[in-house]
Amino acid sequence: MSHIILDVVSPVWTFARNTLRSRARYRSVWVCKGARIGDILSAELRPYSGARTLIEGPQLLLAPKLALTMALLFHELATNAAKYWALSSPEGKISVRWSRSEGELKLEWRESEGPPVEAPNHRGFGTRLFLRALDQFGGNAEAAFCGDRPRLQIKRSAA
Secondary structure (H helix, E strand, O other): OHHHHHHHHHHHHHHHHHHHHHOHHHHHHHHHHOEEHHHHHHHHHOOOOHHHEEEEOOOOEEOHHHHHHHHHHHHHHHHHHHHOOHHHOOOOEEEEEEEEEOOEEEEEEEEEOOOOOOOOOOOOHHHHHHHHOOHHHOEEEEEEEEOOEEEEEEEEEOO
8 A cells, every 4th residue: 555655645756856956046035035926937937048938027026835836836837838838849939927906916828839739638636736736825727728729827816
């Protein structure tokens, strides 16, 4: 029985450890002071050409725990974009825009000009984790495909 638990927990632990290790220089600041959304996105999308990414929105400081959660979400999105979606081809682009109105944070991640992507038949562990990560902060995430392009929206009250 213990080997089954290890088979389930090990990939999650490895993902978390590698993600946090690769973000160590940012993590210490984010955990102590919080971070602005634009700074988190810039750090996560830095490996990709600036002409391929558009980051647009007001300077909003996130609380430390929320900042770290958002960093993990953006890291997962950037990794998927680089492996399978827009950033896996030289023409692909990502646009991330956010706003705050009436106490609600709205963020949208759109990809364009990359290879066609089929909507998944099922939701795997990573997708379910992504969609539920913001529950603890009174927010939600929705994933959809516009034609053959992934589009993700994040909403949170009282950001």
